[in-house]
Amino acid sequence: MPTVEASADLMSPLNLFLQADVVVKTVMIGLLLASVWTWAIIFTHALRLRRINRQTDRFERDFWATDDIDAFHARRSEDKLPIAVVMAAALDEWRRSTKTATVDRAGTRERLASRMNAAVAAELDRLSDRLNILATVGSVAPFVGLFGTVWGIMRSFTAIAGANNTSLAVVAPGIAEALFATAIGLFAAIPAVIAYNRLTHGLDRLEAKLSRFADRFHATLSRELEVEAVTGH
Amino acid sequence: MKMDRAEWAGTGAALLFHAVLIGALTLSLAQVASVPEPPSMEVEFVEDVGLTPAAPQSVAVPPPPSQAPEIGKAEPTEPVPTIQPVRTPSITPAPARPQPPAKPAPRMSRIGDDFLKGIRQDAPSKSAAPAQASAATVSPSAMAGIVQAIRRQVQPCADRQVNPGEGASRIRVRLRLQLLRSGRLRVPPQVLGTSGVDDENARYEERVKDLAVATFVGCAPLTGLPPELYETDSGKGWSDFIMNYNLP
Incomplete structure (x- = not known):
């Protein structure tokens, strides 16, 4: 049945794209690029977050198991893990604050807390880079697709009016290729929204984990300050 | 914008994913969507009571x-x-x-x-x-054509009939028409029966019967009917058949 094959061929994504108006084509290309970008971010961030979570758990376990924090830090000094960065910031502040003869314990505690909080915030800021793109694609892509569809339908109605024929065979292809723009928009937007929520949730959990570590480490260092104060005086 | 290795890998995976998806949609899914059209069905409007085809x-x-x-x-x-x-x-x-x-x-x-x-x-x-x-026998389509031709010709007479009262248009009258080859009525139309008669319109039944007969008598002779179907081998054609009538 050649007619059926021809109509199926007509409805293939490639043909729908090729038959579309230049504006609709531009919209489709833009949305496709947005989709590629979205998925690139999804793949990158999802894998990175998973890896970081796994390594953070292992790091934390090793950290609290160790007796010599300085040696542990020396061993993991090259580590780029957020938790390692937080630990390094705290130890750096500790060393700076305690190298003087008189140690301001309250000030040191405050500085330790703020340094670690700053480190956590900076790491999360780094990790959440480009997630805003997901949010943008998720909210804007359907509208862009809708714009392409509206434009395409306007154009096909004009063509139908010119053809003086309103049979379904004349109307359907134009509408189909116009709706294809919305389909691509939704195709880009739906994973973007899902991934944004999912990755944001993952980052929130990581932030909670880092904050817990920072508080616990802060408590440890604070205790150490008191011990040094007792032994020093 | 600097991209690290993981980001390059992610971009590559995304591109591959899209290429595969578009390829699949173009090659296979588009074919699946092509459900073969059912053979076109010829619809004929045939009078429910008429020649026995x-x-x-x-x-x-x-x-x-x-x-x-x-x-x-x-x-x-x-x-x-x-x-x-x-x-x-x-x-x-x-x-x-x-x-x-x-x-x-x-x-x-x-x-x-x-x-x-x-x-x-x-x-x-x-x-x-x-x-x-x-x-x-007469094929259903030929039969439908004959019925339509007759309807067309008696329509002016039917339109002239005055509706005797409410509910009268629900009465359907079965008429037996016996025609000459020229399209004239051999005998006046015979009323075989009525349907759709209820309490409300029962009093109009006889009147509607008369109107039905008058409609066909008034617009006879009927012209343009296919002469080859006037009589078939079994004697059935538009020489003698049954039609339904109801008021407009």
Whole structure:
């Protein structure tokens, strides 16, 4: 049945794209690029977050198991893990604050807390880079697709009016290729929204984990300050 | 914008994913979507009561083999003659009835052989019967054409009829028209029956019957009817058929 094959061929994504108006084509290309970008971010961030979570758990376990924090830090000094960065910031502040003869314990505690909080915030800021793109694609892509569809339908109605024929065979292809723009928009937007929520949730959990570590480490260092104060005086 | 290795890998994976997806949609999914169109169906508007076309004839064919199971089946066809009470009752039941008791008894034990024999013996008569039937009947589309032609011609007369009262338009009158080859009425239309009569419009029944007859009488002769279908081999054509009438 050649007619059926021809109509199926007509409805293939490639043909729908090729038959579309230049504006609709531009919209489709833009949305496709947005989709590629979205998925690139999804793949990158999802894998990175998973890896970081796994390594953070292992790091934390090793950290609290160790007796010599300085040696542990020396061993993991090259580590780029957020938790390692937080630990390094705290130890750096500790060393700076305690190298003087008189140690301001309250000030040191405050500085330790703020340094670690700053480190956590900076790491999360780094990790959440480009997630805003997901949010943008998720909210804007359907509208862009809708714009392409509206434009395409306007154009096909004009063509139908010119053809003086309103049979379904004349109307359907134009509408189909116009709706294809919305389909691509939704195709880009739906994973973007899902991934944004999912990755944001993952980052929130990581932030909670880092904050817990920072508080616990802060408590440890604070205790150490008191011990040094007792032994020093 | 600087991209690290993981980001390059992610971009590559995304590109690959999209390429595969577009390829799959273009090659296979688009084909799956192409559900073959069902063969176009020819719809014909045929008057529900009228000439007896192929259906009674084809149903009447099974009785000639004269086999018990088929004779049994032939009974449901009896209501068919009610459509055309004038002609069919004398044709179908007559050959059907006497034969069933004669043959089943000796053939009960060897159904297979007899069945085949029956087909072979009856084959010529079987093939002859439908040939006659098809020559003797009017196809549904031709019938619809005739009915439409008649309707068109009597429409002006029907439009002139005054509706006697509320509910009268629900009354349907079955009329038997007997026409001459010239399109004139051989005899005045005979009212075979009415339907749609209820308490509300019962008093208009006779009036509607008269109006129905008047409609056909007033617009006779009927012209433009296919002369080759005036009479067929079995005598059925538009020379004598039944139509329904109701007020506009």
